[in-house]
Amino acid sequence: MTYCVGMLLDKGLVLMSDTRTNSGVDNISVFRKMHTWSIAGERVITILTAGNLATTQAVISQLEERNKAPSDRRPSIMEAPTMFQVATQVGRLLRDVIEGRQDGGMQGEGPRFTASMIVAGQIRDMEPRLFLIYPEGNFIEASYDTPFFQIGETKYGRPILLRGYDRRMTFEDAVKLLMVSFDSTLAANLSVGLPFDLQVLERDRFDPLHSRRILASDPYFHQISSGWSEALRQAFHSLPSYSFAEDSTPSDGAR
Amino acid sequence: MTYCVGMLLDKGLVLMSDTRTNSGVDNISVFRKMHTWSIAGERVITILTAGNLATTQAVISQLEERNKAPSDRRPSIMEAPTMFQVATQVGRLLRDVIEGRQDGGMQGEGPRFTASMIVAGQIRDMEPRLFLIYPEGNFIEASYDTPFFQIGETKYGRPILLRGYDRRMTFEDAVKLLMVSFDSTLAANLSVGLPFDLQVLERDRFDPLHSRRILASDPYFHQISSGWSEALRQAFHSLPSYSFAEDSTPSDGAR
Numbered sequence: 001m002t003y004c005v006g007m008l009l010d011k012g013l014v015l016m017s018d019t020r021t022n023s024g025v026d027n028i029s030v031f032r033k034m035h036t037w038s039i040a041g042e043r044v045i046t047i048l049t050a051g052n053l054a055t056t057q058a059v060i061s062q063l064e065e066r067n068k069a070p071s072d073r074r075p076s077i078m079e080a081p082t083m084f085q086v087a088t089q090v091g092r093l094l095r096d097v098i099e100g101r102q103d104g105g106m107q108g109e110g111p112r113f114t115a116s117m118i119v120a121g122q123i124r125d126m127e128p129r130l131f132l133i134y135p136e137g138n139f140i141e142a143s144y145d146t147p148f149f150q151i152g153e154t155k156y157g158r159p160i161l162l163r164g165y166d167r168r169m170t171f172e173d174a175v176k177l178l179m180v181s182f183d184s185t186l187a188a189n190l191s192v193g194l195p196f197d198l199q200v201l202e203r204d205r206f207d208p209l210h211s212r213r214i215l216a217s218d219p220y221f222h223q224i225s226s227g228w229s230e231a232l233r234q235a236f237h238s239l240p241s242y243s244f245a246e247d248s249t250p251s252d253g254a255r
Numbered sequence: 256m257t258y259c260v261g262m263l264l265d266k267g268l269v270l271m272s273d274t275r276t277n278s279g280v281d282n283i284s285v286f287r288k289m290h291t292w293s294i295a296g297e298r299v300i301t302i303l304t305a306g307n308l309a310t311t312q313a314v315i316s317q318l319e320e321r322n323k324a325p326s327d328r329r330p331s332i333m334e335a336p337t338m339f340q341v342a343t344q345v346g347r348l349l350r351d352v353i354e355g356r357q358d359g360g361m362q363g364e365g366p367r368f369t370a371s372m373i374v375a376g377q378i379r380d381m382e383p384r385l386f387l388i389y390p391e392g393n394f395i396e397a398s399y400d401t402p403f404f405q406i407g408e409t410k411y412g413r414p415i416l417l418r419g420y421d422r423r424m425t426f427e428d429a430v431k432l433l434m435v436s437f438d439s440t441l442a443a444n445l446s447v448g449l450p451f452d453l454q455v456l457e458r459d460r461f462d463p464l465h466s467r468r469i470l471a472s473d474p475y476f477h478q479i480s481s482g483w484s485e486a487l488r489q490a491f492h493s494l495p496s497y498s499f500a501e502d503s504t505p506s507d508g509a510r
Contacts, residue, residue, distance in 0.1 A: 043341050067281075082362075101271065136327070149491070155410035155411050156410050156411070156413060156414055157437040158411060158443050159411055159414070159442060159443055160491075162442060162443065163442075163484055163487050163488065164487070164488070164491050171496070171499075172496050172497045173496070173497075175497040176491070176494060176496060176497050177491065179497070180491065186412040187414060187417060187418075188410070188413050188414055188417065197483055201501075204469070209499075210499050213413065219353070220495070220497060220498075223495055224494055224495075227493075227494045228490070228494060229418055231490035231493050231494060232415065232418050232419070232487075232489070232490055233418065234481070234490065234493075235433070235486035235489065236419050236432065236435065236486070236488040237491075238437070238482075238484065238486050239431060239478075239479055239482045239483060239486060240475070240478055240479075241428070241431060242427045242430040242431050242434070242475060243425070243427070243475075244426070244430075244455075244464075244465050
């Protein structure tokens with residue numbers, strides 16, 4: 001499994017992904033699921049991937065090939081005029097790779113080769129944009145009503161995102177929020193694992209403001225992980241106590 | 256979908272279930288998913304159900320029939336000598352109902368008729384026990400290493416249960432914890448809905464200490480729901496801020 005989140009803020013985009021891939025529970029590897037291409041001062045594009053590793057690697061490799069051989073006719077995401085066209089290209093490629101595998105004698109095993117992706121980035125003179133690409137190749141775009149996308153093992157880490165997100169938040173707070181969301185997921189699901197990749201794309205910068213790999217030994221992540229447990233316990237105790245009285249009037253304040 | 260939790264404490268058992276059933280998103284009904292049988296001073300048994308409604312109703316109705324017709328040879332959970340045998344009976348019946356439906360011209364559609372159950376209760380002179388019954392009819396029992404079971408839409412509400420549970424907690428705190436877990440699930444998934452059914456089985460009481468239906472208008476649930484949002488926000492802000500500095504030493508204390 002996997003856990004990746006892309007988040008749209010007033011200040012730009014914040015992205016985080018885990019690195020665990022597994023086939024069953026005993027064939028565990030570390031693979032990067034965050035891939036970035038940029039042209040200084042002109043564009044920056046980051047793709048997060050979830051799903052079958054051979055499928056997502058094939059898509060990323062093909063995107064790379066196209067960037068390296070511009071004489072070929074095939075479209076390159078480095079030349080696409082808008083982020084919408086970048087998302088369209090990635091979606092078509094993803095669909096073609098999945099269909100190709102299904103056609104190649106693998107019919108009936110389709111779902112095993114499925115994958116989804118988050119595409120984030122900005123091109124000069126346009127807004128930062130964030131897309132979620134489905135295995136069918138179609139996609140949706142984030143708005144301030146639905147300002148973040150998750151792929152992979154999305155449920156455990158969702159409640160805190162729903163409650164903590166604010167479009168005006170600082171990058172530092174957004175990273176903290178993602179750390180808490182990843183920590184909740186990690187605590188509940190073995191198939192999501194450290195290290196994590198973190199990237200912050202500031203609006204109109206066209207080059208990552210901040211990129212880091214968060215290792216298992218990361219002191220900040222440890223501080224968040226243990227601090228969050230304690231903070232949750234305190235939050236829980238600050239809620240009014242339940243009363244067994246029939247009228248169900250809650251008692252006032254903490255116990 | 257559904258969300259049900261059964262929790263084993265030193266003091267006894269606490270159970271909670273939602274009541275929403277849906278076929279698609281536009282065929283929504285309210286059905287009770289918590290069923291209790293008791294003999295004063297001798298035994299109390301509660302079953303929580305998740306999955307296909309026709310399947311779970313068939314199981315519950317058959318259990319009822321057996322209780323009403325003791326002259327029949329079929330085993331009754333009111334006569335089973337241990338909770339283990341109660342779980343065995345419920346498991347067999349569940350498996351038989353699912354298999355019967357599959358055989359009756361519905362082959363290939365098996366998964367649609369699946370269901371799982373939580374069986375909780377106590378029989379005189381024995382410990383309170385808690386079981387999770389799988390659609391295959393086999394089951395597992397809770398222990399103090401794994402002291403609660405969830406069925407249905409389990410993921411959103413799991414992180415807070417993992418962190419908040421303590422076997423020595425009071426019934427009041429356990430109910431509060433369940434309210435928070437249900438609130439997180441409700442916020443993320445349309446297919447889980449109010450009202451909720453709540454039941455507290457005190458050790459050696461053989462009759463529910465407390466049974467209540469929590470309606471959408473319940474003032475305590477509202478207090479928990481809004482209070483938890485605010486408490487989470489405060490907990491989040493109490494965590495140390497992330498720093499973009501390369502050494503990644505976290506700043507001290509809250510911002």
